[in-house]
Amino acid sequence: MAKTFLKPKCLSDQETHYCPGCTHGIIHRLVAEAIDALGIAGRTVGIAPVGCAVICYNYFTFDFQEAAHGRAPAMATGIKRVRPDLMVFTYQGDGDLASIGMGEIVHAANRGEKFTTVFVNNAVYGMTGGQMAPTTMPDQKTTTTPFGRRVEEVGMPVRMAELLATLSTPGYISRQAVLAPKYVLRAKKAIRKAFQYQMENRCFSFVEVISTCPTNWGMTPTEAIDWAQKTMLPYYPLGDLKTPEPVKEG
Amino acid sequence: MNKVLMKGNEAIGEAAIRAGCLNYFAYPITPQSEVAEYLSKRMPEVGGVFLQGESEVAVSYMIFGAAACGERVFTTSSSPGISLMSEGISYIVGAECPAVFVNIMRGGPGLGGILPSQADYLQATKGIGHGDCRLLVMAPASVQEAVEMVMMAFPLAEKYRNPVIILGDGLIGQMMEPVVFPDHLKSAPSNKDDWATSGMETRKSNKRNLVKSLYLDPEALNAHNLKLKAKYDRMKEEEIRYVTYNTEGDYSVLIVSYGTMSRVCRSALESLKTQGLEVALVRPQTLFPFPEKAVFDAASKESCRHVLSVEMSMGQMVEDIERSVQGKRPVSWYGKCGGEVPTPEEVMDAVKDLMRT
Numbered sequence: 231m232a233k234t235f236l237k238p239k240c241l242s243d244q245e246t247h248y249c250p251g252c253t254h255g256i257i258h259r260l261v262a263e264a265i266d267a268l269g270i271a272g273r274t275v276g277i278a279p280v281g282c283a284v285i286c287y288n289y290f291t292f293d294f295q296e297a298a299h300g301r302a303p304a305m306a307t308g309i310k311r312v313r314p315d316l317m318v319f320t321y322q323g324d325g326d327l328a329s330i331g332m333g334e335i336v337h338a339a340n341r342g343e344k345f346t347t348v349f350v351n352n353a354v355y356g357m358t359g360g361q362m363a364p365t366t367m368p369d370q371k372t373t374t375t376p377f378g379r380r381v382e383e384v385g386m387p388v389r390m391a392e393l394l395a396t397l398s399t400p401g402y403i404s405r406q407a408v409l410a411p412k413y414v415l416r417a418k419k420a421i422r423k424a425f426q427y428q429m430e431n432r433c434f435s436f437v438e439v440i441s442t443c444p445t446n447w448g449m450t451p452t453e454a455i456d457w458a459q460k461t462m463l464p465y466y467p468l469g470d471l472k473t474p475e476p477v478k479e480g
Numbered sequence: 481m482n483k484v485l486m487k488g489n490e491a492i493g494e495a496a497i498r499a500g501c502l503n504y505f506a507y508p509i510t511p512q513s514e515v516a517e518y519l520s521k522r523m524p525e526v527g528g529v530f531l532q533g534e535s536e537v538a539v540s541y542m543i544f545g546a547a548a549c550g551e552r553v554f555t556t557s558s559s560p561g562i563s564l565m566s567e568g569i570s571y572i573v574g575a576e577c578p579a580v581f582v583n584i585m586r587g588g589p590g591l592g593g594i595l596p597s598q599a600d601y602l603q604a605t606k607g608i609g610h611g612d613c614r615l616l617v618m619a620p621a622s623v624q625e626a627v628e629m630v631m632m633a634f635p636l637a638e639k640y641r642n643p644v645i646i647l648g649d650g651l652i653g654q655m656m657e658p659v660v661f662p663d664h665l666k667s668a669p670s671n672k673d674d675w676a677t678s679g680m681e682t683r684k685s686n687k688r689n690l691v692k693s694l695y696l697d698p699e700a701l702n703a704h705n706l707k708l709k710a711k712y713d714r715m716k717e718e719e720i721r722y723v724t725y726n727t728e729g730d731y732s733v734l735i736v737s738y739g740t741m742s743r744v745c746r747s748a749l750e751s752l753k754t755q756g757l758e759v760a761l762v763r764p765q766t767l768f769p770f771p772e773k774a775v776f777d778a779a780s781k782e783s784c785r786h787v788l789s790v791e792m793s794m795g796q797m798v799e800d801i802e803r804s805v806q807g808k809r810p811v812s813w814y815g816k817c818g819g820e821v822p823t824p825e826e827v828m829d830a831v832k833d834l835m836r837t
Contacts, residue, residue: 272681275549278692287690293677295548296692297541298571304538308545309677311529312503312553316679334541337534 238262240271240291247285251444251451254282256408257350257417258289261319264422265292268429274317275309277302281323282356300331303338306345317428318345325355328364328388335394339434342399346424347434349390352441353462360446364388367461372446391438391471401433401474405466407440409455413468420470433474440466483660488623489514489653492556492582492646493522495630499665501552501580502528505542507535507561510594511650512584515556536561540568547577548691550669550676552634554580558650559588559600562608569643570609573708574693578637578669580630581615581645584653587819595819596650598739601796604647605768612705614712616644616719617767619738623657625765631662636719638669640711647767649792651740651821712769721765722774725749730783731758733831734809736775736801737790738764740821745790748827759831760784767797775804786834787811790827 237243241262248254265271271292278286280299287294297305302320309318327335327349335347354372355361361374365387369378379387391405402424406417417439424435440462442454449457486494493515496504504523506516516532523530529546533539539555546553557565562583572579585600587593604617616636620626626648633644669676673683677691695701726749737745742763749759762778764771779787787809789798795813802811814830816822 273679275677275679277545284694287692291688292680293688294690294692295545295677296575296690296694298567301538301541301544301568304533304541305545305548307531307533307538308505308542308547308553309549311505311531311542312546312551313549313678316549333534334538337538 238266240265242289242291244288246289248282249445251442251454253408253441254350256414257348257439257441258286260414260418260421261321261348262290263418264425267422268425270317270425270429273315274319277305277318277320279320279322279326281326283321283323283350284357286321300326300329301334302326303331303334303343303347307338307341307343310343310345314344314431317425319425320345320347322347322349323356324349324351324353324363324365328390339394339400339436340397342401342434344428344431344434346428347436348421349436349438350441351390351438351466352443353387354443354446356443356446367465387465389466391436394436395471399434400436400472402427402435402470403472404436404470405438405440405468407458407463407468409440409442409458416468427474440468483658485656486623486659487514487654487656488626488648489584490518491623491627491659492630492653493518494661495627496554496580497522497526497528498661499552499631499634500668501554501634502526503546503551503553504529504555505531505533505539505546505553506555507533507539507557509558509561511586512556512558512582512653514653515582536564537567540565543579544568544572544575544577547572547579548575548677550672550678552669554582556582556584558584558586559597560591562600562603566609569615570611570613571693572643573609573613573615574611575691576641576675577691578641579643580633580637581643582630582648583645584648584650586650587817593819594650596740596792596821597817597819598649598741598791599793599796599817600647601767601791601793604645605770605800608645612708614768616640616642616715617647618644618765619647619767620652621739621742621763623652623655624659626652627659627661631665634665635667640715641675642711649739649741716769719766720769720771722771723763723765724774724778725761725763726753726758727760727778727781729758731760731781732783732785733759733834734778734784734787735759735761735790735831736764736787736797737761738767741790741792744822744824745827747824748831751824752828752831757831757835770800770804772804775801776806779805779809784809788831788834789813790822790830791815792821793817
């Protein structure tokens, strides 16, 4: 019998530590599929964040570095500057990238560092137990906003893709989601494009992925998907915010 | 190579290139910004990498990322900047990557001042980052020695897969002195295939490498720390460097002093000699590991009554000296910490005060 659905080669066989209903597994797969499709595993270095994906290197089979909280874009900069031939991506959550690592991502993007960032936005700190993130939605309850996020005290959620898209230099900025198969297929294309642009040495590429955290949201996986669609997608619209200039012929 | 007159900061930059390090990331801070200015011109000439990062925090991780690929890389900064880099330094130690840091010290705490200081002694030797984290610490006393130490630092960092820090006071960076550059280092990092994330396809083994500092299992973390401790212990066995002056005959006071301050002490020592007063000097070239035995032996001389630490800090080295002397002699301190370098006369007065007690 012919196999019609295979695990990407650069995903390991190890069972993940993620909670039931967590969407990290889908996003790992999309990254792995892009790397397999482009045939670049042998020259790829991933950078793991601090957060739920801190040990994501256990699920990939190529070289990996482990960053401090928020610093992955600075590490990626270091790698790409001394080894431009390597393919480098950071995999970061919202606490990591949009809070403690805001400086590093903005400056790496603004310098046009030729690496790829996959930014998983699930509106909460996961690993530390569900505290408020810069991306937490208004009135959303977290362990540090027990009465809901009060925007008059802590401001509105940060839209990272829009923020980075205001910069002139970064070439590819996209926001996608993994809340339903149609979104997953679009996210797959976006992540593949992001790596493709890096391969062509064209630009900094950034894909935000709207994701869920049923455990810390206190919901079932399906409730979490519904909540993200109803609450997050209107505030975090999907699509490409910026694409690089077409390569001139001849 | 001929003798050239060079400012310390520029000589440090040139020394790194001659040590085969073509990768430099930095953030400007007085009194060492000339290193970055020099290398922003020089690195393109030699096909190297120069990048001005957005902060010292980011720079320390640019160093980490590059070092983790097995490439020679270094940065320079000054006291407040090193505080910001200390997070990254701890991760680099934990992940066992070689890298070189240079701290051209200025006065503190806080913003302190921009004039020379040696007040980061304890930070460099005992508290450079969180966790059981040590760096090999070298302290040059001249521009020539700064050049030699920078060139030694890269192979040492690679030998131990641990960062090395050059601890120079502001004068080392700012003064101009004649320098002779040693030959280019031909060596390159070895054994990096075993650990560096250089891309799987570049290695014969085809095994993936992982550079990390997280060990959630307590036994694994303990074993990791024991491995790091074994490296620090090996440094104590193999890397202690120091110079002694006037220790052959009898003397009543032993001075322990490093960096620019030790040169002032040498002048004081010579002047005291002309007055018939004998003083010896031990100058540590490595601050970690500290030359405990050399200090102990010199302090143990029967004629020696006192040990004096002379440093541009409020006596940060005294504890290491006391530890070395093991109670055999009283240890006192003389120094200044506002940016003024004590004069030979002031050091002579401090020595004479001790002799009177």
